[in-house]
Amino acid sequence: MTNPGITGVRDRLLAGDRAASADPGQVARAVRETSSTQGDRDLIALARDARAELLGAGPVLQPLLDDPLVTDVLVNADQGVWTDRGDGLRRVPAAGLGDTRALATRLAAVAGQRLDDAAPVAEGRLPDGTRLHAVLAPLSAEGALISLRTVRRQAFRLPELVAGGFLDDRAAQILAQLVRVRANVLVSGATGSGKTTLLASMLSIVPADERIVCIEEAAELAPDHPHVVHLQVRRPNVQGVGGIGLDYLVRTAMRMRPDRLVLGECRGAEVREVLGALNTGHDGGWATVHANAATDVPARLAALGSLAGLSPAAVAVQALSAVDAVVHLRRTEGRRHVDQIAVLEPDGDGGMRCEVAMGGDGHGGWWWGPGWPALAERLDSAR
Structure with missing residues (x-):
């Protein structure tokens, strides 16, 4: 009541x-x-x-979202509420939650989105930046499903990531050096592996006299840096018109005098503009991409390139010239961590492959792969 x-x-x-x-x-x-x-x-x-x-998300869910350790809050219809505090999902008490369909509809309205039988899926952001995704029956067999992902308002410093087990001192030194030598870096990993967390931390160590332009579906990156501007997509209206996508924003960002061009997530045809930008003097850029392993990144880039009408060979030519390193993240037993650092190499058949330079053994140790000499050369250089 x-x-x-x-x-x-x-x-x-x-x-x-x-x-x-x-x-x-x-x-x-x-x-x-x-x-x-x-x-x-x-x-x-x-x-x-x-x-x-x-x-916000109501008297039951909002306190969970306000917990600085919570990254995700999931409502599975009337079957319970789950949270992730960085160590995997745990079920939490949710007495008084009420009708989950009504809650999902209200949250969608707060986020400025429509959610009803005619539009049973909604995605948006609450006023505090929390990312909302909601699905109604019959698309969801259980009933209304609500997924909430919090936004950290201040980036972790590298020492904090080291202390939390996200990476160790050796990996932190290598990533910091990639920033210093203005390398172009792709951060890969599955959903929830910490790509945005790492990216915000790396941007926080960019020199203060450089301008960072971040391009995202919704402004989420919050690096601790004095000169950051954000561009975000505009979704089409109910008539399906008026949308502005990431590809257009990348072209716009190139005219904004960026020292560092950052794409929050490369997930479609905008890969053409991103690779083109990184090949035209915009060094020191970062982007994230979904992939199961660093070695899967070439296939992922080729698939995204096909959406832009690029052949795998054309994608390979662009990526080999533009991307200096691939940093892959993984979740192991609920813990997010840097799993591999790799480089792109030609495969001899007009394509490319990803050679691992260093990989984690899951227990804090590293092994060195065939890509290490190329990575070491890039770490010792400066464009």
Whole structure:
């Protein structure tokens, strides 16, 4: 049952035609206007609950999202709530969650998206940046499914990643050197392997006098750097028009005087523009790509290139010239870590292969692969 105080706050916002675009400040004012007889402690509690209900994920889920250790919150219809605190998924108590379909619909509306029988899948962002994905029945056999991924508002420093077991001192030194020599780097891995986390940390050590232009589906990267600007895609409207994709944004970013060009995720035909940009003097660029292993990156790039009308040979020519290193991340027993660092090499048949330079043994040790001489040469150079 909804808190009567929250109902009053909502009514106050509706009376002022502010509910659709309410922000935390407006909610706080509405709380004060509707609760003048309450004490300070009650007002603080009501303001917290109202923000969670009207702008966030509700009184049950919002405290989970506010936990700095939580990266994901998953609602499996009426079958429970699960969280990931970096050590794998764990089921958590969720008493009072209520109707998950109604919750999913409300969250989609807060994110500015439609979710109903005619549009049973919604993807968007809550006001605090939390990424939302929701699916309704009958697409979901269990009922309404909600996936929430938090956004870290401040990047981890490299020493913090080392302390957390994400990488060790040796890997940290190599990655920092790749930044210093302005190498172009692809970060690969599965969903949730930490690609965005690592990328934000690496961008945080870019010299302060350089301009970083980040291109993403939605602004998520938050490096600790004084000069970062973000470009984000615009989805088509309900008529299916007006969309602006990553490929257009990459071309736009090249005209914005970037010192570092960064693509949050390369997942489609924009690979043509990214490889083209990195081949035209925009050194020091970073991008992420989904792949099962570093050795699978050439096939992944070829597949993405085909979406842009490029042949595998054309992709290979561009990638071999543009990409200096591939850093692959993996989750092992719930722990995210750097698994391989590799380089792209020609395969002798007009294509390319990925040679591992160094790989982790899963226990903090490294082995050296055939790609190490090429990587070492690049680490000792500067463009």
